[in-house]
Amino acid sequence: MEPCCPPLNERPLTAEEAERTAAMFKALGDPVRLRLFSSVASHEGGEACVCDISDVGVSQPTVSHHLKKLKEAGLLSSERRGTWVYYRVEPTVLAAMGALLTKAASA
């Protein structure tokens, strides 16, 4: 899959590229979201039920709010199976972000 944006050291990003890329980093730029994401990512098969990960010190509506943000950023996807809702990581997006940074670091 085409990466969203070029490595950070290839050339100065355009305004639009910066907008798209910043949105992804922004999603991981909150401690609560990072803990939620890490909980999902470290779960069996990169997938977890909300009920398994909601003990991060904030109310349940807040958890839901953050999960939604992560989903909008493309970092997570969700699926309802019966009573519970499962969240799953999107490895391709994660890999693209990692490459953006790693390439820029090894210049």
Next chain:
Amino acid sequence: MEPCCPPLNERPLTAEEAERTAAMFKALGDPVRLRLFSSVASHEGGEACVCDISDVGVSQPTVSHHLKKLKEAGLLSSERRGTWVYYRVEPTVLAAMGALLTKAASA
């Protein structure tokens, strides 16, 4: 150098780990900062004078403000040489962030 925090899929991050890691991602979570950072990173030798990168569509004080944030996050360092101030990327921090994501993506 010891990485700040474990890969995102190794185990759920603690509150403190999440706080530290989120601060770095947050710094890159703004379009203007991302363009500034990309401008520095793509410059000759990963180093650039403020005067070379300040055409990102915001006022000069705002540029200074964002460069300060990037510096506080450990992503850039600055040095005054005569009249001009030069900003330089910190590759180790960049590499650590990249590894955090890349490892989590290849699980």
Next chain:
DNA sequence: TATCTATGTTGACACATGTCGAACCAGGCG
């Protein structure tokens, strides 16, 4: 010293965002 240029800092403002409680939806079960 005075003065000019290149950056940084301050103060103020508008807007975005994290948080919660309350209300609401979706399934399962009696």
Next chain:
DNA sequence: CGCCTGGTTCGACATGTGTCAACATAGATA
């Protein structure tokens, strides 16, 4: 149907953040 439990959405509030104009600072140069 009624009721319970898991999750989301709504409405409101406090705090955080990006932005600019105005002011302050650091070097160079005269």
